[in-house]
Amino acid sequence: MLHVPYRGSGPYCYANSLAMMMGVDAPEPAVIETVTGSPFGMQLVGGALPFFDPYGWTPETGVQDALAALGWTARTLSDGEPGAALGRLASLLEAGPVMVGPIEMGHLRYQPGMTGPIGADHYLVAVGIERDHLTVHDPQGYPYARLPLPDFMNAWRADTLTYGRPYTTRTEFTPIARVSADAAITAVLPRAVAWLAAEPTHPMPAGSLANGDAALALADLLDAGDNDVREHLVHFAIRVGARRLTDATTCLHRAGFTDAAATIDRQARLVGSLQQSVVTGDTPTAVDTLRALAPTYDNLRIDLQHSL
Numbered sequence: 001m002l003h004v005p006y007r008g009s010g011p012y013c014y015a016n017s018l019a020m021m022m023g024v025d026a027p028e029p030a031v032i033e034t035v036t037g038s039p040f041g042m043q044l045v046g047g048a049l050p051f052f053d054p055y056g057w058t059p060e061t062g063v064q065d066a067l068a069a070l071g072w073t074a075r076t077l078s079d080g081e082p083g084a085a086l087g088r089l090a091s092l093l094e095a096g097p098v099m100v101g102p103i104e105m106g107h108l109r110y111q112p113g114m115t116g117p118i119g120a121d122h123y124l125v126a127v128g129i130e131r132d133h134l135t136v137h138d139p140q141g142y143p144y145a146r147l148p149l150p151d152f153m154n155a156w157r158a159d160t161l162t163y164g165r166p167y168t169t170r171t172e173f174t175p176i177a178r179v180s181a182d183a184a185i186t187a188v189l190p191r192a193v194a195w196l197a198a199e200p201t202h203p204m205p206a207g208s209l210a211n212g213d214a215a216l217a218l219a220d221l222l223d224a225g226d227n228d229v230r231e232h233l234v235h236f237a238i239r240v241g242a243r244r245l246t247d248a249t250t251c252l253h254r255a256g257f258t259d260a261a262a263t264i265d266r267q268a269r270l271v272g273s274l275q276q277s278v279v280t281g282d283t284p285t286a287v288d289t290l291r292a293l294a295p296t297y298d299n300l301r302i303d304l305q306h307s308l
């Protein structure tokens with residue numbers, strides 16, 4: 001079946017933020033996302049919150065892995081008192097843009113419907129600061145958005161998120177090695193195999209499940225009519241999951257890993273097809289799709305192992 005690379009919008013906040021910070025030397029966001037490791041697995045956190053990314057994985061882990069794979073370094077600063085953190089940000093902005101995050105998306109009131117914390121993580125690129133507001137490039141679709149400083153500080157505190165440290169910035173993005181996209185993709189594959197193995201070395205909340213077990217348990221949650229899970233899937237998890245799987249398919253094809261690319265393409269098509277069935281309430285089809293997805297994670301791990 002023909003694979004068509006995806007071009008369009010989607011919730012790719014950290015990949016697009018990294019691309020903005022890397023400037024003209026940045027690889028495509030599809031490559032950045034793939035080398036974060038995010039496409040290689042599925043997790044059901046605490047038995048209740050689904051993500052189409054690896055068991056124990058977080059965007060902070062992914063950002064560090066992507067920088068290493070692509071041959072870049074960046075200076076990361078976190079924590080401190082709010083006033084000192086804001087002063088530090090203002091000083092950093094004198095030298096250029098600053099990647100900020102994770103932050104709580106619910107405090108970004110320029111985004112329609114955002115009135116307070118919702119437990120959703122996000123990344124931005126800060127481009128300027130004035131007395132009472134911060135100007136940001138928000139990869140969600142808001143260039144040069146103005147955010148009042150009190151709202152920004154509440155978001156940047158990140159105390160409603162399950163990972164990350166408060167007041168985190170990344171600056172001084174510097175290439176230290178010339179690494180091609182294909183070489184970076186190849187370099188992360190052993191890490192991808194490890195993510196797919198879902199080793200218990202990653203601390204997780206009780207009841208968390210990985211890969212095929214996560215897919216089967218998610219099917220049961222949908223079958224039981226869990227509306228919170230449904231809302232999370234239709235507004236975020238399916239969209240970003242299908243996007244990163246599609247991009248990983250493109251990347252694995254270009255690097256010559258055709259068997260693994262075929263398997264991850266099947267995952268992309270299955271996850272992408274969930275949007276229609278979950279939005280329209282066609283629960284039997286969604287359940288069947290997740291049950292078909294479950295065995296593909298072991299298949300992908302085997303395909304990648306054979307390619308190494």
